[in-house]
Amino acid sequence: MFKKLFKDTVIYGIATVLPRVMTLLLTRLYVNKLDTTDFGIYSGLFVYLILGNVILSYGMETAFFRFMNRGEARDKVQSTALTSLLMSSLLFLVVAYLLRNSIAAWLNYEVEYIVFGILILVLDTLVVIPFAWLRNQGKSYWYAFLKVGNTTVNLLFNIYFLSILPSEELAMGGGVAYIFLANLIASLLTFIALLPVYLKIRLGFSYVLWKPMMLYAYPVLLAGIAFAINEGFDRVFLRMLLPEDTADATIGVYSACYKMGVFMNLFVSAYRLGIEPFFFSNAQDKNAPKYYARITEYFVVFGGGILLFFTVFTNVFKWVLIPNPAYWEALWIVPIILLANFCLGIYNNLSVWYKVTDRTRFGAIISLLGMGITVIFNLALIPLLSYKGAALTTLITYAAMMSISYYYGQKLYPIPYNLKVLKVFLGISVIGSFLQFYLFKLNLFVGILLLLLYTVLAYVVLSPNPFQSNQKRKRVS
Known part of the structure; x- marks a missing residue:
């Protein structure tokens, strides 16, 4: 038991820390290729992505783990959590896309950046429960591979867009768009890789179960919002x-x-x-x-x-x-x-x-x-x-x-x-x-x-x- 716990801790540690180390390479690339204004635009927008991830997942990952391990019907727990996030994400996608021009005007950013942000948020939310399911099933290697793979793909496309493509695009403000495009590609490929998990969990919804899950997740959501504001606002x-x-x-x-x-x-x-x-x-x-x-x-x-x-x-x-x-x-x-x-x-x-x-x-x-x-x-x-x-x-x-x-x-x-x-x-x-x-x-x-x-x-x-x-x-x- 302890051997498995140690192994999983090491693997999950690598899956968490290694992507952060790799982002150091991204920072170095950005400050070399972008002027201070473009990097400021990217950094300002990224804050909203952090907050958006918290709000769109609304503590359901934590509720998933809690209810999966306290004697509830496991099939209902995982299908209810997955369906809840899927439906709320699709609703957000439709409403946010229809209001993209208003959001861009309110935040004073280009509409193109807002659309990228909406798509990235939705894709990242749709993989929250599949990743939680992998952890709960003890599939630590697959979890780590996908987490590190997401960051690797993001890094490689950033290098391609910012270092290999003609620099004229960057001079015209295209650098910020390329950064979000690389992120979007990485998120899309991760979602595709996790689609088989959707087939294993299957969609289903129990309001009787969803209500206590939401009550349990509510404090987690509040703490997450507070952390996002403390960290980036x-x-x-x-x-x-x-x-x-x-x-x-x-x-x-x-x-x-x-x-x-x-x-x-x-x-x-x-x-x-x-x-x-x-x-x-x-x-x-x-x-x-x-x-x-x-x-x-x-x-x-x-x-x-x-x-x-x-x-x-x-x-x-x-x-x-x-x-x-x-x-x-x-x-x-x-x-x-x-x-x-x-x-x-x-x-x-x-x-x-x-x-x-x-x-x-x-x-x-x-x-x-x-x-x-x-x-x-x-x-x-x-x-x-x-x-x-x-x-x-x-x-x-x-x-x-x-x-x-x-x-x-x-x-x-x-x-x-x-x-x-x-x-x-x-x-x-x-x-x-x-x-x-x-x-x-x-x-x-x-x-x-x-x-x-x-x-x-x-x-x-x-x-x-x-x-x-x-x-x-x-x-x-």
Whole structure:
């Protein structure tokens, strides 16, 4: 059993993390081939795709897993979930296509981009339940193959459109359209590959079953909307609050430098995939709170090291991810975004209390509070600080969510965190990163010295006491 769990965790981890790594190649390609305005248009539109995916799937994937594994008629569960998303997606397709001109005018984007977005959203929603079905059936290899294959196809068509076709098309604004066309092709091929799952599940609908599924999915939908707004709507606010002639270019440089935070994201994602099964499998153990505390301690120490490392070597990694100097003016946000993603990772750790005690409504509440903070601070700071205000808002939001989760968690499910260790390493990594970036201007000598000191301190705190071990060995001899 444990061997299969480990194997599936590794495979699903690859299926989640590898596509994110591959998107780094896409970012590099985009900033090399698109000017800041076109990249800003693409980044702004992509935010709506993230929100659209959440709304169109409306938590049905989570409800699918919950009801498939609680004794309900499995055939009815899967056919009801599949039919529900199919019908709502087709309804959205018809209504959105008829209103495409109005949507384009409202959002102030080209109609062509809106049509691409509608088709991509529908195709991506239609594969939600088939992918969930593959996971539930234990078909991890096929799941991973399709997930990685989707990103590979998208990457290859982007390379073809942006690097092989004549560059005149890009100069005329065709680059954004090509990006969405590549995405559409990848989504269509994935949908075609998953059509056999539709034949295995078969369409069918039970209102008696669908109603409780929707009630269960509703909080998931709210949390998803809140997350989408927290994660991406700073671009929407930038476009809304900045002068029209510079907004898209500002979003372009901001979004490119925001991508530097992906290095922390990869660490957080890989960690979460590996540790969440442990959280749940040990929830009934009387020593579980101690385990959770120790795991969080390790996470903060390693995460702080990653924050410091990528801040110190920002001038190196900018050539890897965003080699076009036209985008570098927004590098100021890099330590802010790395720290914001670090806070989000700590929040995920702290949130174990409501996951293992079935108080998941608190997750939705905290996410909604974060959404409120996002809206208020973006409206307040962007007119004053432009993209710097958007970056600071992201940090404030995730730091607030982290703090709220800790406060209520200690009241409802106390965990004996070693606050001294957490504060020391978090403080050193944050202060060291900010001094290195903003005061010492990325001086490599100072940065490497800070990294060495941090590494030595981490080794001393996390490793067993070598002197104690030597004494024990002497007594034994």
